[in-house]
Amino acid sequence: MGQPLVDRFSRVHHDLRVSLTDRCSLRCTYCMPEQGNEWLAKQSILTVDEIVEVATVAAAAGVTTFRLTGGEPLLRTDIVEVVERLARLTSPAGPVEVAMTTNGIRLPELLPALIGAGLGRVNISLDTLDRERFHKLTRRDRLDDVIRGIEAARDSGLRPLKINAVAMRGINDDELVDLVAFAIANEAEMRFIEQMPLDAGHTWNREQMVTRDEILTALGRRWELEPIPGRGGAPAERWRVGDTGSVVGVIASVTAPFCGACDRLRLTADGQLRNCLFSVDEYDLLPVLRSDVSPDERVASVDRVLRNCVANKRAGHAIDDPGFLQPARGMNAIGG
Numbered sequence: 295m296g297q298p299l300v301d302r303f304s305r306v307h308h309d310l311r312v313s314l315t316d317r318c319s320l321r322c323t324y325c326m327p328e329q330g331n332e333w334l335a336k337q338s339i340l341t342v343d344e345i346v347e348v349a350t351v352a353a354a355a356g357v358t359t360f361r362l363t364g365g366e367p368l369l370r371t372d373i374v375e376v377v378e379r380l381a382r383l384t385s386p387a388g389p390v391e392v393a394m395t396t397n398g399i400r401l402p403e404l405l406p407a408l409i410g411a412g413l414g415r416v417n418i419s420l421d422t423l424d425r426e427r428f429h430k431l432t433r434r435d436r437l438d439d440v441i442r443g444i445e446a447a448r449d450s451g452l453r454p455l456k457i458n459a460v461a462m463r464g465i466n467d468d469e470l471v472d473l474v475a476f477a478i479a480n481e482a483e484m485r486f487i488e489q490m491p492l493d494a495g496h497t498w499n500r501e502q503m504v505t506r507d508e509i510l511t512a513l514g515r516r517w518e519l520e521p522i523p524g525r526g527g528a529p530a531e532r533w534r535v536g537d538t539g540s541v542v543g544v545i546a547s548v549t550a551p552f553c554g555a556c557d558r559l560r561l562t563a564d565g566q567l568r569n570c571l572f573s574v575d576e577y578d579l580l581p582v583l584r585s586d587v588s589p590d591e592r593v594a595s596v597d598r599v600l601r602n603c604v605a606n607k608r609a610g611h612a613i614d615d616p617g618f619l620q621p622a623r624g625m626n627a628i629g630g
C-alpha cells in the first residue's frame with residue numbers, strides 16, 4: 295500500500311473522477327434519454343463515508359485530484375460534506391485538490407459553502423447561448439439558470455474557471471466563436487469537447503461529430519491561435535486566443551486521443567471502479583466497502599481492487615477498432 299498506481303504502460307495515476315449520482319436536472323440528448331432511464335438503485339449509491347474510504351486509499355497511493363461529477367453532483371444533498379471531507383485528505387505529494395464538473399444550476403446557492411468546504415476549481419457545461427437551442431438540447435428551459443451559475447463562479451473568484459461545450463454539427467457549430475467570447479467576458483477558459491460514443495441512445499456517428507480541426511478552423515477565422523506547450527496528462531490541448539489574454543482548449547478524445555498520457559481513474563456512484571471512460575469492465579467496490587471485516591482489512595481490499603483496476607488498463611480506448619463496443623452505461627452513469 296502507498297505505492298504509486300502505475301499501469302503496464304508506465305502511466306502513473308493521479309486523478310480520480312468521482313461520480314456522485316446518475317441523476318441530473320438536465321437531459322442532454324448526447325448523454326441521457328428523455329425518458330425510460332434506468333436509474334441506479336438508491337441502496338447501491340455510495341455514502342459519504344464510503345466515498346471518503348475509497349478516496350483515502352487512492353490519496354495514499356498518489357491520487358492528488360478528485361473531480362466530482364455525475365449526473366449532476368450538486369443534486370447530492372450532502373455535497374458540501376463530500377467536498378469538505380475530501381479536501382481534508384493528503385497524498386504523499388501534499389494536500390489534494392477537489393474540483394467539480396457541473397451544469398452550474400445550483401451554484402448560486404451552494405458556491406459559498408462549497409468554497410468554504412475547500413472546493414478548488416469548477417468546470418461548468420454550456421453548449422449554446424441560444425435559449426431555444428438550449429431547451430431543445432437539454433430538454434429543459436434552464437439557460438438563464440446556467441448563466442447565473444457561471445456568473446456566480448466568476449464573481450466568487452474561483453480560478454481557473456472553465457466552460458465546457460460539446461461541439462455538434464448543425465446544433466451549435468455556428469456558435470463556437472460566440473461561446474469563446476462569452477467565456478472571455480466571464481473570465482473563463484472555453485473548452486470544446488469532441489462528441490464521444492457515450493450517449494444512452496447509442497446514436498453517435500462520426501459524421502455528426504465536429505472534429506478538433508474543424509473547431510480550430512472556425513476559431514482561426516476570428517483569432518490567431520498560439521499553441522501552448524506543456525500539456526502533460528491534461529485532456530485539453532490549449533491555445534492562446536489572439537491578444538485577448540484568454541485561452542481556449544480542445545478535448546479531442548476521438549480524432550487525437552491522449553490515452554498515452556492518461557492519468558485518470560473513475561469511481562461510479564454505485565461503487566464501480568473504471569480505468570477508462572470507454573471500458574466495458576468495472577471493478578466492484580461495493581461488496582468490499584460493505585463487508586463485515588475489520589477497517590484494516592477493508593482498506594487492504596480497496597487497495598487491492600484499485601491496483602487490479604490499474605493493472606488491467608489498456609493502452610488506449612480503441613474507439614477506432616472494428617470490435618469497439620460502446621459501454622453499456624451512458625455518460626451520466628459513468629461520470630463525465
Ligand code: SAM
Nearest residue numbers: 325364365366395396397419458489490625630
Ligand atoms: N452534470 C455535470 C455537467 O453538466 O457538467 C457533470 C456530468 S456531465 C456527464 C460532464 C461532461 O460530460 C459535460 O461537460 C458533458 O457535456 C460531457 N458529455 C456528456 N456526454 C458526452 C458525450 N457523449 N461526448 C462528449 N462529452 C459528453
